Amino acid sequence: MASLIKNHDRWYLQFFEADRKPPRKRVPLRTTDKRLAKKLTRSLEAAYLQGEFDPWRDDPRTLERSQEASQTVSEALATFLDAKAKAGRAPNTIRAYSDAVGLWAKRIGEGTPLRAIRAEDVEAFVHDHSVSETTRAFRFRHVRAFLRWLRSQKILTRDPLSGVESPRCSERAPKAVTEDELDSICAAVRKRYRRLIQSAGCREGELVWRIPLFRFAYFTGLRSSELARLQWGHIDTARRMVGIYQQKNRKAQTVPLSGAALAVLNGIPGERHPDHFVFAAPGSASQDRSARSFSVSAGRAFTEARDAAKVRRPVTFHGLRHGFCTRLAEAGKSAVVIKAAARHADVSTSMLYVSLANEKLRAELSDVFD
Numbered sequence: 365m366a367s368l369i370k371n372h373d374r375w376y377l378q379f380f381e382a383d384r385k386p387p388r389k390r391v392p393l394r395t396t397d398k399r400l401a402k403k404l405t406r407s408l409e410a411a412y413l414q415g416e417f418d419p420w421r422d423d424p425r426t427l428e429r430s431q432e433a434s435q436t437v438s439e440a441l442a443t444f445l446d447a448k449a450k451a452g453r454a455p456n457t458i459r460a461y462s463d464a465v466g467l468w469a470k471r472i473g474e475g476t477p478l479r480a481i482r483a484e485d486v487e488a489f490v491h492d493h494s495v496s497e498t499t500r501a502f503r504f505r506h507v508r509a510f511l512r513w514l515r516s517q518k519i520l521t522r523d524p525l526s527g528v529e530s531p532r533c534s535e536r537a538p539k540a541v542t543e544d545e546l547d548s549i550c551a552a553v554r555k556r557y558r559r560l561i562q563s564a565g566c567r568e569g570e571l572v573w574r575i576p577l578f579r580f581a582y583f584t585g586l587r588s589s590e591l592a593r594l595q596w597g598h599i600d601t602a603r604r605m606v607g608i609y610q611q612k613n614r615k616a617q618t619v620p621l622s623g624a625a626l627a628v629l630n631g632i633p634g635e636r637h638p639d640h641f642v643f644a645a646p647g648s649a650s651q652d653r654s655a656r657s658f659s660v661s662a663g664r665a666f667t668e669a670r671d672a673a674k675v676r677r678p679v680t681f682h683g684l685r686h687g688f689c690t691r692l693a694e695a696g697k698s699a700v701v702i703k704a705a706a707r708h709a710d711v712s713t714s715m716l717y718v719s720l721a722n723e724k725l726r727a728e729l730s731d732v733f734d
Contacts, residue, residue, distance in 0.1 A: 366391075366412070366419075368405050375401035377408055379419045389419045393518075399447070400517050437481065438474035440519060441465055444510055447517075456589070456656070464506035478514070481524045486511075490531055500531035538716065540686035541679045546582055549666070550575045552673035569633070569646035574665050576628045577643040578684060583625040585688030585706045588681055592658035597638030601626065608707075617707060689714070693721035 369376045375393045393404045411417035444465075448458050469476075472485045490504040514520035541549075557571040581591055590608050598607040604621040621629075632642065641653060659681075666681040685706070692702050702714040 366405065366409055368401060377405055384420055391419050395517055397517060435478050435519065436474065437469045437472065437476045437478065440478055440514055441469055441510065444513055461506050461510065464503050465510045468507050478520050483524050483527050486524055486528045497531060504531050538686040539677060539679045539683045540690040541582065541683040542687060545675050545679065546578060548673040548675060549669045550578060553669045556672060567646055573643065573645055576632050577662065578666065580625055580628045581684040582687050583622055583628060584619065585685045587685060588659035588662050589655045591643060592653060592655040594642045595638065596636045596640055596642055599629065689717045693717035
């Protein structure tokens with residue numbers, strides 16, 4: 365039978381027949397994914413044994429096209445999601461792919477063969493004007509990633525994206541929480557706690573534990589899922605560093621701990637066991653938590669406190685991260701510095717805060733020099 369060989373990070377299948385010239389024939393599988401290489405090996409070997417494929421004479425892409433013809437969109441999506449999960453992508457990311465591409469698959473028919481996908485099918489879905497421009501951009505981004513992956517893995521040989529333009533999404537300013545708004549929101553939490561504790565409506569320490577959570581998010585720019593997983597053992601106060609071990613991109617990283625953030629931590633009462641979560645309600649499980657559930661609860665608690673504080677702008681918990689980035693930009697920090705501090709995937713995201721800070725500065729100077 366054939367041998368699977370890796371050369372320069374790419375996989376090849378080598379066949380051997382002593383009476384053929386040359387006796388060894390190497391077939392490029394055109395993939396760096398070992399799992400896919402094994403799958404292609406099984407297909408090519410089966411076709412070889414059945415006399416449907418001759419590695420000395422036939423182009424393996426002929427067999428790939430026949431596989432494309434038989435594979436449906438839903439089958440390809442299942443393969444894609446499984447590959448992303450094995451690659452360590454975050455559950456929220458996989459869920460987003462499943463939602464966007466899954467909806468598209470239902471629109472065009474989950475049983476539609478890959479060979480039947482047309483550019484019009486993509487166009488109609490991602491340029492659907494019955495949904496918001498943000499949703500259109502979300503759809504395009506995820507369907508594009510799915511189709512590009514299929515092509516990179518040689519599962520799809522055509523490009524259904526050809527001629528499909530990216531939906532235009534107007535650039536929106538991030539709704540950043542200001543420090544004054546944060547003070548009002550925290551004051552609202554404290555006021556409600558005092559009222560409830562006097563009427564025995566809550567236990568000691570309930571509600572107010574959210575105040576350091578909100579402040580720490582503002583002074584570090586950590587995402588809610590990262591705050592959910594943060595344990596005391598992840599914090600090095602001597603070096604003033606915080607270890608983030610499950611970021612959005614699944615990579616571990618350390619981020620600096622500012623004086624304001626350190627002061628927030630120093631004000632948190634209770635035991636500081638390395639395996640205990642930094643932000644937790646009194647009496648909650650110390651080592652068991654769903655980051656998704658925590659994020660939802662934190663977002664809901666922030667919204668309630670925002671409304672109680674009569675903050676008019678519809679800022680959210682994620683606005684605390686926006687506030688962190690905005691403070692850096694207004695202090696004159698470059699996009700490169702903001703990208704590193706906030707751990708943005710692309711500097712274009714960081715540039716948005718710099719642009720907004722420059723616009724604010726121009727507005728403040730206009731009545732002086734104009």
